[in-house]
Amino acid sequence: ARPLRARRRSDPTEVPTPTTTEMARILVVDDEQGIRHVLAQLLEYEDHEVRTAASAGEARSIFPEVQPDLTFMDVKMARMDGLEALSRIREVDPAALVVMISGHGTIETAVEATRRGAYDFLEKPLDTDRILLVLRNALHQRGLLAENVRLRGEVESRHQIVGKSF
Numbered sequence: 001a002r003p004l005r006a007r008r009r010s011d012p013t014e015v016p017t018p019t020t021t022e023m024a025r026i027l028v029v030d031d032e033q034g035i036r037h038v039l040a041q042l043l044e045y046e047d048h049e050v051r052t053a054a055s056a057g058e059a060r061s062i063f064p065e066v067q068p069d070l071t072f073m074d075v076k077m078a079r080m081d082g083l084e085a086l087s088r089i090r091e092v093d094p095a096a097l098v099v100m101i102s103g104h105g106t107i108e109t110a111v112e113a114t115r116r117g118a119y120d121f122l123e124k125p126l127d128t129d130r131i132l133l134v135l136r137n138a139l140h141q142r143g144l145l146a147e148n149v150r151l152r153g154e155v156e157s158r159h160q161i162v163g164k165s166f
Helices: 033-045 056-066 082-092 107-115 128-158
Strands: 025-029 049-053 070-074 098-102 120-123
Touching: 025 033, 025 056, 033 049, 033 128, 049 056, 056 070, 056 082, 070 082, 070 128, 082 098, 082 107, 098 107, 107 120, 120 128
Parallel strands: 025 049, 025 070, 070 098, 098 120
Antiparallel strands: none
8 A cells, every 4th residue: 555645634623525536545454464455455446545554553553644534444353453443543533434344243243333433334245335335425424524614613703702791
């Protein structure tokens, strides 16, 4: 995968807004090299920047640098599982969009992932059309959230009350 340039946000409340036609930054986390490679290849073919990590610990350490628009993360990994990593990533970035991937998915695991803030849950073997649909929907949601924040800011600045109340 190509190395990513560090993205600096001038405003900490700013949410990046890639659309489905713009390049997004995507982090792929899976301990299976084959899955990482196939996902990265698919996403790069769709003109997105992709960074991969072989473990949850590696993902946590590079997450602040990469600042991905979307993360695909395996549930079952050595040392720290994906659900724990999801919780820790959401502590650092509550707006993080994380799609959990599992080869041994159960309803309980999917519910737990959602409870911890996962955007979606995909089962292996991965389906290309489903991956691209989830990607498109996640980026669309991210854009809508950013637009909402921007519009709220405009409304607040237009209707700001100046002065003191006694």
